[in-house]
Amino acid sequence: MLTFSVSSCKANEEAAEYLNGNAPDVKVFSLFEIDSATNRFSTENKIGEGGFGVVYKGILPNGEEIAVKRRSEGSRQGFTEFKNETILNARLQHVNLVRLLGFCNDKEEQMLVYEYMPNKSLDFYLFDPIKQHLLDWKQRVCIIEGVTQGLIYLQEYxxxxxxxxxxxxxNILLDHEMKPKISDFGMARSFKKDEHEERASKLVGTYGYIPPEYVEKGLCSIKSDVYSFGIVLLQIISGKKISSLYGENNDLNLLEYAYILWKEGKGMEFMDASLDDTSSPCKLMRCLQIALLCVQKNAKDRPSMLEVGLMLRNKSNFMAIPKQPAYSKVGNEEVVESSQHPKSCSRNETTMSPVWGR
Structure with missing residues (x-):
């Protein structure tokens, strides 16, 4: 097991010894190397900032572009999160996960070095009235597929x-081809394959993406990520923020608004007006129904990510009818048949491709 100490030299020696046998492609960088790559952490090279700290773009001597996450002194995430993200990322290899190239724990500096993702994060496009037009339906399908594949790998493979x-x-970054990669594993937890859930000692995550059983009871399971995926899927097809209110009186949260429109057979009103795939309402309505199943209040009512993959590919013979979603005040009246299966919908109309783990 990789162990870090506060002593920078000792920590880097321990890390190098561990990684040589367990993740030989992950490099231990010196502070001098990263300082040079980022032009001494220049303001011009700053490309973002999150809970861990500031992110800088850098260029290695061989010309490779990198992204350096540098833990700030006032960071909400500490040494534990730094170690956790390093160890987990050293073990994970998947095309839809951002690849960890290395790290630095030198002279009290703690930095993670990742492959550079030139097209920023998904939210950079979704919630901007101009940039959202750059994400057409084909690209959004690719993003949905990629995130699904990444989560299936994490949960199953x-x-x-x-x-x-x-x-x-x-936390969904886009590469030069606009393909998605899941990033930021500082809060992640690992389970043995025969374990199903645990009770967390403290609440972590982002408001709006956290399921009710985690907020109320501290219970964490793979269904927690299914819930978060449901929120992201709602945002991808609608371009709407989780923090805003909707409806005629602006009194509905995103989940309530999506559920009411779906229940009333008006789901197309929920969709992002910038989408150009107006001839395929079935695909959008299917995504809406899957998203609503993922954000059910009871974790047992949510599908697994494998089941989500089958439903997205239209390989599932049965799709449950969503109940009212989590954090919802709206009623749960019987849903009319027409709201679930538009007349123009056919089983073979979906464009989702296979989402097996890689």
């Missing part, structure tokens, strides 16, 4: 079951 615990639009 990695050596340990990984729960991200902070999945959100800003």
């Amino acid at each position: 990695s050596r340990l079951t990984i729960i991200h615990r902070d999945l959100k639009a800003s």
Whole structure:
């Protein structure tokens, strides 16, 4: 097991020894190397900022572009999160996860070095009235597929079951081809394959993406990430923020608004007006129904990510009828048949491709 100490030299020696045998592609960087790559952490190289600290773009001597997450002195995330993200990312290899190139724990500096993602994060596009037009339906389908694949890998195909615990639009980064990669594993937890849930000692994550059983009871499971995925899916098809209120009186949260429109057969009113796929309402309505199933109040009512993958590919013979979603005050009247299956909908109309773990 990789152990870090506060002593920078000792920590880097321990890390190097561990990684040589367990993750040889992950490099231990010196402070001098990163300082040079980022032009001494220049303001011009700053590309973002999060809970861990500031993110800088850098260029290595071989010309490779990197993203450096530098823990700030007042960071909400500490040494534990730094160590956690390093260890987990060293073990994970998937095309839809941001690749960890290395880290630095030198002279009290704690930094994570990742592959550079030139097209920023998903929220940079979704919630901007101009930039959202750059994400057409084909690209959004690609993003939905990629995030689904990444989560299936974490839950089913990695050596340990990984729960991200902070999945959100800003933690989904886009590469040069606009393909998505899940990032930021500082809050993630790992489980043995025969474990199903645990009670967390403290609440972590982002308001709006956290399921009720985690808020109320501290229970964390793979269904926690399913809930967060449901929120992200609602945002991808609607371009709407979780923090805003909707409806005629602006008194409905995003989940309530989506559920009421779906229940009344008006789901297309929920969709992002910038989408150009107006001839395929079935695809959008199917995504809406899947998203609502993912944000059910009871974790047992939510599908697994494998089941989500089958439903997105239209390979599931049965899709449950969503009940009222979590954090909802609206009623749960019987849903009319027409709201679930528009007349123009056919089983083979979906464009989702296979989402097996890689």
